Amino acid sequence: MKVTLKVWRQENAAAQGAMHTYELDGVSSDMSFLEMLDLLNEQLVTNGEEPVAFDSDCREGICGMCSLMINGQAHGPEVTTTCQLHMRSFNDGDTITIEPWRAEPFPVLKDLVVDRSAFDRIIQAGGYISANTGSAPEANSVPAPRDKAMRAFNVATCIGCGACVAACPNGSASLFLGAKITHLGELPQGQPERWSRVVDMVGQHDHEGFGGCTNIGECAAACPKEIPLDVISQLNKDLRTALKNGH
Amino acid sequence: MAVSGLLFIGFVLGHMYGNLKAFAGEDSFNEYAHHLRELGEPMLPHEGFLWIMRVGLIVAVIVHIACAAILASRAAKARPVKYVAKKNVGSSISSRTMRWGGVTILVFIVWHLLNFTIVKINPSNGDTGGSNPYALVVDTFDLWWMTVIYLLAMVALGLHLHHGTFSSLQTLGLTNSATSRARARAAGWVVAIVVAGGFSLVPLSVLVGIIEK
Numbered sequence: 287m288k289v290t291l292k293v294w295r296q297e298n299a300a301a302q303g304a305m306h307t308y309e310l311d312g313v314s315s316d317m318s319f320l321e322m323l324d325l326l327n328e329q330l331v332t333n334g335e336e337p338v339a340f341d342s343d344c345r346e347g348i349c350g351m352c353s354l355m356i357n358g359q360a361h362g363p364e365v366t367t368t369c370q371l372h373m374r375s376f377n378d379g380d381t382i383t384i385e386p387w388r389a390e391p392f393p394v395l396k397d398l399v400v401d402r403s404a405f406d407r408i409i410q411a412g413g414y415i416s417a418n419t420g421s422a423p424e425a426n427s428v429p430a431p432r433d434k435a436m437r438a439f440n441v442a443t444c445i446g447c448g449a450c451v452a453a454c455p456n457g458s459a460s461l462f463l464g465a466k467i468t469h470l471g472e473l474p475q476g477q478p479e480r481w482s483r484v485v486d487m488v489g490q491h492d493h494e495g496f497g498g499c500t501n502i503g504e505c506a507a508a509c510p511k512e513i514p515l516d517v518i519s520q521l522n523k524d525l526r527t528a529l530k531n532g533h
Numbered sequence: 534m535a536v537s538g539l540l541f542i543g544f545v546l547g548h549m550y551g552n553l554k555a556f557a558g559e560d561s562f563n564e565y566a567h568h569l570r571e572l573g574e575p576m577l578p579h580e581g582f583l584w585i586m587r588v589g590l591i592v593a594v595i596v597h598i599a600c601a602a603i604l605a606s607r608a609a610k611a612r613p614v615k616y617v618a619k620k621n622v623g624s625s626i627s628s629r630t631m632r633w634g635g636v637t638i639l640v641f642i643v644w645h646l647l648n649f650t651i652v653k654i655n656p657s658n659g660d661t662g663g664s665n666p667y668a669l670v671v672d673t674f675d676l677w678w679m680t681v682i683y684l685l686a687m688v689a690l691g692l693h694l695h696h697g698t699f700s701s702l703q704t705l706g707l708t709n710s711a712t713s714r715a716r717a718r719a720a721g722w723v724v725a726i727v728v729a730g731g732f733s734l735v736p737l738s739v740l741v742g743i744i745e746k
Contacts, residue, residue: 292617305617358618383618390611455621455629456604457611497611498604500631501700507623515703516714523706 287313287373290381291326293338296394303394315374319362320345320352322373339397345369350445354398355385360449360508367447367510387452391494404494405446405462411490412483413466415475428474438472441465443511453508456497461505463491464517467524481528488525534600535701537593542698542724544590549731555744559667566666605632627696634693641686648673671746674739683736691729698724
């Protein structure tokens with residue numbers, strides 16, 4: 287396969303970036319998208335150019351480190367992470383546009399790498415539970431209703447990649463927030479901090495400069511873990527309850 | 534945003550019901566319009582009910598626009614650098630046209646009030662005025678371009694209600710499961726079609742001659 291790549295290049299956070307076009311030959315349809323970028327970087331290094339910086343870690347779709355806006359879609363055209371996207375999803379001769387996540391709270395550090403520590407600060411604001419350390423408690427000592435446990439586990443699959451923010455026309459992280467609120471709020475262990483959690487996490491989200499949610503739904507469509515839109519309703523419900531109770 | 538929006542949904546449903554009185558004839562329609570002014574008397578002063586509604590709606594409009602302005606400004610600040618390529622795959626046209634659609638509806642409301650409430654835009658040259666609202670309706674929609682303006686406004690309103698109904702229920706935290714979310718989406722369709730369709734019936738009927746003086 288031969289592809290034309292239009293890639294955002296930016297020297298550092300302070301520099302002005304621009305789209306650069308590269309021709310890349312010898313791409314196999316079995317390559318993952320990131321392996322294709324590795325091939326591009328080999329070609330760039332051979333030609334004495336600076337390789338394209340991009341984030342990746344596990345390359346098996348579970349760590350949330352990879353990102354990339356590919357042809358206008360977060361993580362590309364398939365419902366998965368960029369590392370699990372393969373070149374068979376593209377055709378020979380395609381032009382592929384690759385951009386970093388675009389959001390004020392996700393500043394570009396270099397090329398396609400953005401700083402997502404805003405998510406860490408949101409988690410620090412309330413995305414935790416109080417648990418005694420020491421030996422593990424008896425597993426069945428805290429019963430959790432099956433439907434609530436299933437919902438919590440389903441949304442606990444959020445890997446914090448930021449695709450929801452990248453896809454949202456408002457630049458809102460409400461799907462991420464909703465996933466965390468639902469995950470911890472559905473389980474008995476999450477109850478002690480339930481109401482302060484939602485207020486603190488939403489406060490930090492707004493403080494970081496993320497946009498407000500207008501329920502458009504691009505986030506859920508872009509989420510590689512298929513977190514459903516109803517977590518945002520849960521977020522709103524919990525926030526309403528918390529504010530009503532004076533938190 | 535959600536609460537003021539739900540108030541508007543209640544208002545347009547009531548307003549649409551009143552408009553359909555045009556099918557019951559001139560007397561019935563004018564009687565209804567007259568009764569709106571007397572509603573609540575003698576507990577309320579003349580036009581008291583109307584003024585309560587007007588004040589409530591004006592407050593709701595201000596709240597609604599203020600919320601929209603805050604959301605739009607937050608969205609602009611959250612993404613100062615736009616994408617070169619951006620696809621929309623999970624959203625309806627209605628959800629993406631809320632801001633411009635809302636502005637369109639606001640402009641239409643000003644036109645509509647000048648036309649029917651303040652009666653500055655009067656196609657029958659002041660003969661009918663506010664004393665015979667039925668005649669004003671028929672004179673207005675006998676003009677094809679007036680009907681076109683109103684029908685276009687109903688397209689904008691239908692789109693706005695389609696997303697707005699769902700969005701308000703989601704914002705109020707009432708769509709916590711896939712089923713309730715599907716119901717809220719369906720409610721959006723029903724409200725949009727009933728309101729935009731119901732409002733469109735009268736102008737179309739005047740234009741084709743089903744309703745006449």
